[in-house]
Amino acid sequence: MRKPPINRIATSAIKAWRITAIIYVSILWLLAIAVTVLFIILDVPIWFVFIIIAICLLSTYVFVFIFPKLRWSRWRYELFEQEIYIQHGILIMSRTLVPMIRVQHVDTKQGPILKKFQLASVTISTAATTHEIPALRMEDASNLRDQISALARVDEDDV
Amino acid sequence: MSSQRLHPITIVFTAIKTIKDAIIPIIAMFFASFQRIASTYIYLGVAIFLILLITFSILSWYRFSYRVENEELRIEYGIFIRNKRYISKNRIQSIDLTAGVVHRLFRLVQVQIETAGGGTDAEASLKAVKRVDGERLREALKITEIQVPVQAGESINPSRHVMLKNLFIAGSTSGSVGVILALFAFSFAKIEQFIPDRIFESTIEWLIGLSILFLFGLSLVILLFLWLLGIAGTIIKYGNFTIKKNNDELFITRGLLEKKQITIPLKRIQAVGIEENLIRQPLGYVSIFAEIAGGSMEKGEDFSTILFPIMKASEVDEFLQQFLPAYRAESNKVAPLPKRAAKFYLLRVSSLFIFGVIGMAYFLPSFVWVAVVLLALSLLLGFLRYRDGGYRLEGKCLTIRYRGISRRTVSMYQKRIQSLEKKQHKIQKIQKLATMKLSIIGTGGSGRHYALEHMDNEQANRLAGWYSFRNEKPKDKK
Missing domain, CATH: 2.30.29 (PH-domain like)
Known part of the structure; x- marks a missing residue:
């Protein structure tokens, strides 16, 4: 494939993803606390507790501090007249081509966290797949949605 | 009327x-x-x-x-x-x-x-x-x-009928049979090993031993029964299987008890494939399937529509030429994967079993051979997957071949592919390899995804260029 796509997603995506990650990680911490209490009651050797805390610390660091940034820096997209070109992936880099004539419909959507940051994600569906561009600024998202739906002329005959 | x-x-x-x-x-x-x-x-x-x-x-x-x-x-x-x-x-x-x-x-x-x-x-x-x-x-x-009569020369309405003998082979070699046969061989060879000698030492324990033997015998009988049931099922389901072509439609009739007739308009076919499972492949038998948009999924049919349940591999070309001339896949000619991809395939499938061997050697040293045999089998499967992987581009038609357990060769046209994805992790990047994922509409209306793993990066890029609709721009920016 050629050069990576040119458009990046919104910078505040990193913050939004961090908050999401914090929510998930705090569930992990709650679990860890429960297990620790159980271990103390059952007199399990203390170094098991240390292992659990180490795992929690490491995953907090990775999921809250490293991954959102990395994920943001990898996420690119570009719109062409005939196709949509998407790149993403933290460990596995993936580049996708979606031809315009295969697009069935486009949605924008927004959860509470994205809303707080004035962000929205765009979902592009073909007959076989869905592709999501997460966290664009709201007006970018709706522009992109309108552009794609204008460019996607569905040719019934081919489906 | x-x-x-x-x-x-x-x-x-x-x-x-x-x-x-x-x-x-x-x-x-x-x-x-x-x-x-x-x-x-x-x-x-x-x-x-x-x-x-x-x-x-x-x-x-x-x-x-x-x-x-x-x-x-x-x-x-x-x-x-x-x-x-x-x-x-x-x-x-x-x-x-x-x-x-x-x-x-x-x-x-x-x-x-x-x-x-x-x-x-x-x-x-x-x-x-x-x-x-x-x-x-x-x-x-x-x-x-x-x-309107079809163009001269071609035989007008080609049709093909399944042979009962082949159907019997199909039944006795269908997917699940492999597992059953392996279990058979395994238990026949090793039945005594599962019962330690000391069980026979006293009468009561002898009785336990007997009941274990009895259970084994029973399970063997059940397995045999299931196998026969499988054969009967296949024959009932695909008995009298006939496929006919009428200009731009395929008609399939099948079923011994319940007769089913299916009409497939050619233009709704998204992809055509050949499947060879592990037992049929050495015998030289294949089955032919298709992905059909808008076709309804049948009960108990977990994937694509069967176009022909079983035939000799050597008959495939003739069959396709007769019924689906657009999809002429000389089934065995694909560009192979690069040699450096082999280690990924081997490692992927065997990694679990390597741990298995280590675990067995530690906890149950006397049974370590089981894990070693499984490891060897998994390595063999990995090697077969590597050897069978490949693709071929012919104009607008892409053929990929890959193996899960069965080997599948699938041909599809560019305009049928809904999206194309190239994936690459760090090690693949260093090794100049990439995984290609193609999505089409499958039978039953859901998406169907085919992946060719660890192919040469250059070739992956060329495939993406082939797929891209952005043709007016210069596309070779390697």
């Missing part, structure tokens, strides 16, 4: 269906009223219900009529509210004739007419008509261009 009714047996069908639908409320009512109402009233209730049921069934049969007029199928039905449904001939996508056991007793068929609309609304179903009438109806509703 004058207006016609369905076969009177429809009355019975309707009655049975109504009872079936109402069975739960009936039973509930029966139990609710059991204590309180005198049995005479119950009998009276049952009698009224039966009379109503019979009247309703007869009336609905009597008021249902169909005819072909002005290039349309016209159906009129309804007891109190008169419904007229006209389906224009060129809106009809497919006409399927099915015959259940009861149908076959009376030489009847069920005619199902599907239109392009996704919903169930526009569909028409004639529950029971005489077979000749059903066939005449299908003739009458065929799109007119079919009457």
